[in-house]
Amino acid sequence: MKVALGCDxxxxxxxxxxxxxxxxxxxxxxxxxxxxxxxxxYPDFAKLVCEKVASNEADYGILICGTGIGMSIVxxxxxxxxxxxxxxxxxxxxxxxxxxxxxxxxxxxxxxxxEIVNYVDIFLNxxxxxxxxxxxVNKITEIENKYFK
Ligand code: RB5
Numbered sequence: 774m775k776v777a778l779g780c781d782x783x784x785x786x787x788x789x790x791x792x793x794x795x796x797x798x799x800x801x802x803x804x805x806x807x808x809x810x811x812x813x814x815y816p817d818f819a820k821l822v823c824e825k826v827a828s829n830e831a832d833y834g835i836l837i838c839g840t841g842i843g844m845s846i847v848x849x850x851x852x853x854x855x856x857x858x859x860x861x862x863x864x865x866x867x868x869x870x871x872x873x874x875x876x877x878x879x880x881x882x883x884x885x886x887x888e889i890v891n892y893v894d895i896f897l898n899x900x901x902x903x904x905x906x907x908x909x910v911n912k913i914t915e916i917e918n919k920y921f922k
Pocket of ligand 1: 781782784815844
């Protein structure tokens with residue numbers, strides 16, 4: 774499995790915990806930045822990560838900013854991305870089971886580093902259920918195809 778990861782300054786102190794954890798699990802991590810605590814713009818890093826997922830260069834994307842909200846808004850503007858804003862374990866599990874999301878956006882000012890690592894772990898280890906949920910995801914794709922060029 775290959776995972777692309779990115780954050781802004783709001784997530785910078787947390788994301789190395791995620792990368793280190795995933796690497797201990799043998800997951801190939803492609804970290805796109807940011808590379809310091811200096812203030813930066815979350816759209817730049819969300820875009821880099823999501824382009825890798827949308828082009829199948831990465832299987833999943835992990836985004837961390839202060840709240841996770843800005844990153845999730847950017848991610849869902851990119852065709853082929855279904856991003857969930859997640860700050861609890863239940864959502865981390867059910868967004869994979871029901872929404873087949875390929876990107877998760879987390880808030881480093883909401884959850885602790887160990888909670889964020891746990892949510893990412895749940896997200897990456899949960900399968901999509903398909904069935905009636907596949908019909909619903911297909912409807913999302915139909916809407917995306919109608920409104921996204
Ligand atoms: C940066 O201050 C903050 O706005 C950003 O990390 C994120 O929370 C945006 O949604």
